[in-house]
Amino acid sequence: GQQLNQSPQSMFIQEGEDVSMNCTSSSIFNTWLWYKQDPGEGPVLLIALYKAGELTSNGRLTAQFGITRKDSFLNISASIPSDVGIYFCAGQGPPSGAGSYQLTFGKGTKLSVIP
Amino acid sequence: DGGITQSPKYLFRKEGQNVTLSCEQNLNHDAMYWYRQDPGQGLRLIYYSQIVNDFQKGDIAEGYSVSREKKESFPLTVTSAQKNPTAFYLCASSIGQKETQYFGPGTRLLVL
Numbered sequence: 537g538q539q540l541n542q543s544p545q546s547m548f549i550q551e552g553e554d555v556s557m558n559c560t561s562s563s564i565f566n567t568w569l570w571y572k573q574d575p576g577e578g579p580v581l582l583i584a585l586y587k588a589g590e591l592t593s594n595g596r597l598t599a600q601f602g603i604t605r606k607d608s609f610l611n612i613s614a615s616i617p618s619d620v621g622i623y624f625c626a627g628q629g630p631p632s633g634a635g636s637y638q639l640t641f642g643k644g645t646k647l648s649v650i651p
Numbered sequence: 652d653g654g655i656t657q658s659p660k661y662l663f664r665k666e667g668q669n670v671t672l673s674c675e676q677n678l679n680h681d682a683m684y685w686y687r688q689d690p691g692q693g694l695r696l697i698y699y700s701q702i703v704n705d706f707q708k709g710d711i712a713e714g715y716s717v718s719r720e721k722k723e724s725f726p727l728t729v730t731s732a733q734k735n736p737t738a739f740y741l742c743a744s745s746i747g748q749k750e751t752q753y754f755g756p757g758t759r760l761l762v763l
Contacts (some may be wrong), residue, residue: 540693569751578655578741578754579694624693628750637748638709641693 540623542642549615550650554563557645568601568608569639573622578603582623583610594626595651622646654678655755657742664729664736664758670756672727674742679708682748683725687711688739688757695738700725701748729760 542559549555559568567586571579584595585601585608592599598611608627612619625642656677664670674683682701686694698707700719714733719725725744729736739759743752 542693545691567702569749571754576757576759578657578722578743578756581751581753584751597712626694638696638699639752645690 537643540625540627540640540642542645544551544583544645545643546646546648548650551566551615551617553615555612555615555619556609557625558607559625559642560607561640562606563625564605564630565640566605566629566637567627568599569626569628570597570599570608570610571624571626573624579624585637592627612647615647617649617651620647620649655739655744655753657758659758660756661674662758663763664760665763667731669730672729672740672742672760674725674727674755676723676744676755678744678746678753680744680749681722682745682752683719684743684751684752685709685725685727685744686713686741688741689756694706694741697727699748701739710758718758722762736760 540561543546545648569584570582573579583599589603590601622644624644626639628639629637658673685697685701688694695711697715698717700706701734703722708720716728741757745752
């Protein structure tokens with residue numbers, strides 16, 4: 537199956553610093569998604585990207601869909617304590633042989649913010 | 652409120668026992684999904700359903716079963732054949748299979 541490499545696995549940053557994380561794939565995707573998961577909770581969608589080269593912002597978050605369609609990055613500016621959590625990237629499509637548009641997830645980046 | 656609910660929050664299973672995890676959505680979504688999450692891992696797809704009365708195996712379906720008798724409900728049964736069931740189980744739904752997936756709060760399954 538498709539593989540997603542997400543890095544870094546974890547990071548400790550000082551409050552107020554900017555953060556960058558990325559995902560790369562051996563296959564192309566039609567859609568890139570970024571989710572955040574708090575401990576013991578389900579992932580919450582942060583940003584969805586639908587077009588190669590697209591750059592989208594959501595408050596202090598900015599994400600880009602790579603031109604090659606094989607990578608994406610997420611930046612968080614001016615981090616605050618509530619940014620703590622695990623961030624997942626996910627790629628979707630093109631459809632598999634069975635016609636499904638399954639999501640492939642990275643293993644996550646665990647973010648810790650030091651006040 | 653519209654959303655996805657999962658119950659129970661925590662579930663304990665004894666050896667050889669089947670257990671069923673509930674997932675309900677009132678978003679009028681056609682597609683629903685079950686994922687398994689292990690520590691330090693990404694989400695892995697167990698089963699998905701694109702429409703009522705239809706479902707397909709995901710990447711790790713062995714030891715699990717599902718049903719989709721109603722649009723709003725997609726229960727997952729963890730059977731005794733699943734030898735390593737301890738995990739966090741997440742249900743998701745989307746308008747259609749190509750649309751963005753939204754997740755429920757999860758059920759943590761523990762083996763006694």
